[in-house]
Amino acid sequence: MILESFKHGPLIWPTIEENEVTRTKKYAELSAAEKIQADCDMKATNIILQGLPADIYSLINHHIVAKDLWEIVQLLMQGTSLTKQERECKLYDAFDKFTHIKRESLHKYYLRFTQLINDMNIYNMKMEQFQVNTKFLNSLPPELSKFVTDVKLLKDLHTTNFDQLHAYLEQHELHANEVRLMRENNQYPLAVVANHQMTPPHFNTYQSSYNNPQLQQ
Structure with a gap:
């Protein structure tokens, strides 16, 4: 019955005469078989919508008839083969890098x-x-x-x-x-030695005299 919804469209809801006015039957007024078909129509629509990629879903989610949905999906999905190939190339590249x-x-x-x-x-x-x-x-x-x-x-x-x-x-x-941190810390003393070697000689002499009262005299 779900396949029937895809192929031939949903249940054509029967009508009823009431106070000389023709109206569509409510769900509660349907026969047992008609209720099952109405439920299958809804399931058919949900099956299509739940299985769609997000970009296709956003284009057609306002449709509620399974047959209409399916026909539009077939048209839209025909153009996705190139997109699929492009996506595969990007994924292979992402894996490689x-x-x-x-x-x-x-x-x-x-x-x-x-x-x-x-x-x-x-x-x-x-x-x-x-x-x-x-x-x-x-x-x-x-x-x-x-x-x-x-x-x-x-x-x-x-x-x-x-x-x-x-x-x-x-x-x-x-x-x-811990190994990584040790390696990073071991690089620090080397930097200190390098900076010390680059310090101008007169700066070291000045520091020594400043800290030694006898040299200051």
Whole structure:
């Protein structure tokens, strides 16, 4: 009955004579079969609307008849093949260029990667599990490199999914952050030495005499 709504249009609601006036029957006045068909008409409309991309939905959501909706959708969707191809190219490019953002937590990195893979799956852009896992691991920051090497030895990247890789690495994120902070702090003494070497000699002499009363005399 839902298919009938798509093909031939909705139920033509029967009329009734009342006080010498013809009016359309209310839902409560329909027969059992007519009520079922009226419900199927509504379901048919909802099925179409719920399955549409947002840009198409915004153009036709004011229509309420399933048959009209379906005919308009068919016309509109004919022009989306090029758009789909362009979107696929952009997603492949985003996958190729995907990388960790400085100071980004592992969890946020994982969420961004998950969103990208989900978008690719929507377009049936299937990739080998090994390829996805390798991209996920190789784009992580240097402080996680030791644990990335460990997980590559422990896990089979052909069968493991990147959700499991994330769960393993998350256990070591705190230690990795400590390693990063140590590296950053170790750069500070070098900067101090460099600045000291660049200080003019007469400035050091002045400072020494200022702090030594005997030299001041």
